[in-house]
Structures are given as C-alpha cells and as structure tokens.
Amino acid sequence: MVKEGDHSVTLDLLKQKMAEFAKERDWGQFHSPRNLLLALVGEVGELSEIFQWKGEVPKGLPDWKDEERVHLGEELSDVLLYLVQLSDVCGIDLGRAALRKVELNALKYPVSLSKLVSSKDQEVIANKTLVDNSDTSGTDGAESG
Ligand SMILES: Nc1ccn([C@H]2C[C@H](O)[C@@H](COP(=O)(O)OP(=O)(O)OP(=O)(O)O)O2)c(=O)n1
Numbered sequence: 001m002v003k004e005g006d007h008s009v010t011l012d013l014l015k016q017k018m019a020e021f022a023k024e025r026d027w028g029q030f031h032s033p034r035n036l037l038l039a040l041v042g043e044v045g046e047l048s049e050i051f052q053w054k055g056e057v058p059k060g061l062p063d064w065k066d067e068e069r070v071h072l073g074e075e076l077s078d079v080l081l082y083l084v085q086l087s088d089v090c091g092i093d094l095g096r097a098a099l100r101k102v103e104l105n106a107l108k109y110p111v112s113l114s115k116l117v118s119s120k121d122q123e124v125i126a127n128k129t130l131v132d133n134s135d136t137s138g139t140d141g142a143e144s145g
Pocket residue numbers: 018027030046077078081082
C-alpha cells in the first residue's frame with residue numbers, strides 16, 4: 001500500500017502496474033492509442049466538473065471538504081493513469097520526454113528575460129501560447145518587449 005510522502009512512486013512503476021492491470025483482464029485489445037486518448041479526454045472532463053461553477057478557488061483549496069479532496073485526487077489520478085498508458089502504447093518514454101520538455105521550456109523562456117520585463121508583460125509571456133492559439137481576433141494584441 002502506498003503511504004503519504006512515499007517517493008518510490010515513479011512513472012515507470014505506474015506504467016508497469018497499469019500494463020499488469022490491463023494484461024490480467026485481457027484489456028490490451030481495447031487499449032489502442034485512440035481509445036486511450038478518448039478515455040483520457042473523458043477523465044479530463046470529469047476533473048473539470050469538480051471545478052465547474054465554483055468560480056476561482058484559492059491555491060491549496062483551504063475550504064474544501066476531505067471527500068472533495070479525495071475525489072479530486074481520484075480524477076487527477078485517472079488522467080495521469082490514462083496518460084501513462086497512452087504514452088506506453090505509443091512507445092514514448094514519458095518521463096524522459098517530459099524532462100526534455102522542461103529543458104526546452106527553460107530555453108524558450110529564459111530567466112534573464114523574465115527579470116527584465118514588468119509583471120504585466122510576464123503575464124503576457126506566460127499566456128503567449130494561449131493567445132497564439134486562440135481564434136479570437138478581439139484580443140488587445142499586447143506584445144511583450
Ligand atoms: N478499460 C479500462 C478501464 C479503466 N481503466 C482504469 C484507468 C482509470 O484509472 C480508471 C477509470 O475507470 P472508470 O472508467 O470506471 O472511471 P472512473 O473511475 O472515473 O469511474 P466513473 O466514471 O464511474 O466515475 O480505471 C483502464 O485502465 N482501462
């Protein structure tokens with residue numbers, strides 16, 4: 001049984017456990033990349049429902065009941081477990097890929113740059129991807145720099 005603060009939980013362990021889970025039930029036949037992606041998206045929907053209509057909630061969720069926290073942990077886990085399985089059947093080493101992405105992010109958004117610009121511009125940089133990908137032409141088009 002996993003105890004609180006147990007640092008032995010790794011992506012590899014989760015990958016092994018989920019592969020075992022699927023094998024024991026002969027569910028590998030259903031775990032195609034597309035099916036796992038759809039299951040993942042479904043769980044993201046369930047995760048979203050927890051926050052739906054609540055308005056903004058403070059970090060740490062100070063006012064949440066224990067059972068709400070447990071539920072949140074379960075939905076976060078479902079998302080992670082499907083993501084781990086999706087990566088596995090696609091032959092992607094998720095840990096390595098994520099670590100590489102962390103390094104790429106650091107190159108793309110250098111600390112030196114964030115210290116040069118105002119906090120308003122930092123917000124713009126942090127949301128740049130969202131703005132770039134948004135379809136709305138009504139944004140104020142604010143640019144950093
Ligand atoms: N074919 C399947 C079915 C389930 N799971 C695993 C991954 C998730 O961690 C969890 C998802 O189970 P459910 O589909 O029962 O979803 P919930 O646990 O969210 O239940 P519910 O949708 O009833 O709230 O079980 C899996 O790997 N492969």
